[in-house]
Structure formats: C-alpha cells, structure tokens
Amino acid sequence: MYARSAARLLSAQTRAFSTSSARQTKVAVLGAGGGIGQPLSLLLKIDPLVSSLSLYDIRGAPGVAADVSHIDTDSAVKGYTADQLDEALEGAKVIVIPAGVPRKPGMTRDDLFNTNASIVRDLAASVGRVAPEANILVISNPVNSTIPIVAKTLEKAGVFDPRRVFGVTTLDVVRAARFLGEVSGSDPKNTVVPVVGGHSGATIVPLLSQNAHGKGISGDAYEKLVYRIQFGGDEVVKAKDGAGSATLSMAYAGAKFTNALLRGLNGEKGVITPTFVKSDLFASKGVDFFSSNVELGINGVEKIYPIGPLSAEEEKLLEACLPDLKKNIDKGYAFVA
C-alpha cells in the first residue's frame, strides 16, 4: 500500500510517473549497484508500467534486487552478477545504463571518457547481440560522447535504430524547472523549460524565453540562472566533496524519462520531452546528435521538434554549444572507429 501511495504521491506532486496505459514492460538497469543505480531501481520498482526489473552490475546487483524485490508492487525483480549480462538483457525492452565512474571535484565530464567509453561500448555490444530491438537510455557520462559510442557500436553490429538510442538529459530539464521556479517564485511544474544541445557545461542550452516566467528574466539574473543550469552538476560534485556526483536527483530524472518512454511505447500520444538523439537539426554543421523536444511513441523517437524561436542571448548560447558538442561527438566516433 505504502509503495502505491508513494507512487501516487510522486505522480501527483511532480507528474513524473503516469499510469495512462496498461501494457507493461521488462526494464534492465546496467550499473544497478551504484549511486544512481540503486535509487533508480527503487523508483522503477514503483513504476506501474514496469512489469519486470532486471538489475545488473559487476558488483552488488543481487543485493539491490533482493532489497527492492520486497516492495509491494506488482513487478518481478531479479539481480545478476558480473558474468550474467546476457541473461540480464534477455527480453528487455528498455535498458537504462548508469554504469561507469562519476566525477570528483576539479574534473570535467570529459575527464571520465577514458574509463567510461569502454564500459559503455562493451555494454552496447552485448545489447546489440542479445536485445537488438531494445530501447537504450544512456546516463553514463560524458553523454555527449557515450551516445555516439553506443550508436557506432550498434551500427557496426548492423542493428542501430536511431529511434531507440537516447541520451538522458532530463536532469538538465528538471534543474531548469526547479531553478527558474526558485527565481520566479512559481511552482516548478509551471516553469518547465526546454533544454537543448548536449549534457555538459556550455553545450547545455536552456531556452528560458520559451517559458512565460523565464522570458522576462534579464541581465545579471539571467546570466546567473543560465550558469546555474549549465553547471548544476558541479554544484553537487563540489558539495559531495569527493564522494561522487548527482545520484538522487539523477535517479529521479532517469525514472521520469523511463516512464515517459514507456508511456510512448505503450501508445500514449503527446509524450514530448527533450532527449539527446540522432538528429538532423544541426547535421549540416557536423553535429549528428542533439537534444531537443522529441515525441516518444511506439517506435521510440516518433518526431524531433525544431528548437523554436530563440532570444538574442539564446542564439549566442547555441553558437557556443555547437563546436563543443561536435568535438565531443567526434571523440566518441573516433573511439569506436
């Protein structure tokens, strides 16, 4: 009962989860024993659209699985050890990947590339072999590079479907709504802001002008707000002081995006949210992946929306974003080539 009430409470307060469709799905979490993986597994256990939860990590997943499996919701949970990746992936329709190392103070997300690129590549290769039609949601940083790595790895295996590979940039959207809510004194649910581009520093482009509460903000207040959205991750890394980066807010954001995708896969119409996907929007500038509002549906990405009208400041932010994003994407491509 408690879990159902908790799910209802979460849903009412944040509109994070919705139960609008009945069909249920097997979801796998790769990296389920980690700082994000554990609370993410908890939140997926209380999502009514998840029928079966498959928890994999190189360490600790069976313990997390045993723990969340006691929660009184109607889904099965199973944990898998390091040598059981294939079993964990079998039949999974949605695969969420928070596997990899997090930042410490003084590091950029790109500093994680050397460790996380091969983790993500190897996991993607297994997904391509065992669950080639699955939807893959990548949380592992640097997202701007790990998504091209996943795409190229699947392409090499002949199973890349651009409608089914998503970089999870939802935390930027969550932060933008929260921070604008704080500045404007309004409920974050009324301050939803599309955040486009990528997921690190200057590649994060919040379109404050597209929200009624955001468009009046100017000068110093505007600069500070944009900076806070772009560097919100650093705020957490600094506060955790060597113990990692955002885990709880990221688990919330990851569960929120997974729920949106499940609703789309189940046929709900009008599920629209930003996510970092293969996109034509700036392909002419050599930027093959870009986050913008995307409609999620039965095939994954159904429609990619243009970014819409920009203020003069946002034009400048976009100009700064594109070269950095291209560099990050090309680095991911080069790693797999």
Ligand SMILES: NC(=O)C1=CN([C@@H]2O[C@H](COP(=O)(O)OP(=O)(O)OC[C@H]3O[C@@H](n4cnc5c(N)ncnc54)[C@H](O)[C@@H]3O)[C@@H](O)[C@H]2O)C=CC1
């Ligand atoms: N997209 C986003 O907005 C965000 C992304 N992140 C990123 O998420 C990643 C994970 O962060 P945390 O959970 O805090 O780290 P963590 O270190 O607490 O957990 C990572 C987990 O991955 C596991 N792992 C490592 N190699 C693996 C493999 N080959 N297969 C399966 N599991 C493996 C580890 O055993 C560990 O349990 C980091 O790269 C971090 O930068 C973090 C916050 C926000």
Ligand SMILES: O=C([O-])CC(=O)C(=O)O
């Ligand atoms: O800052 C980090 O390293 C983790 C992350 O991506 C975020 O919190 O946005």
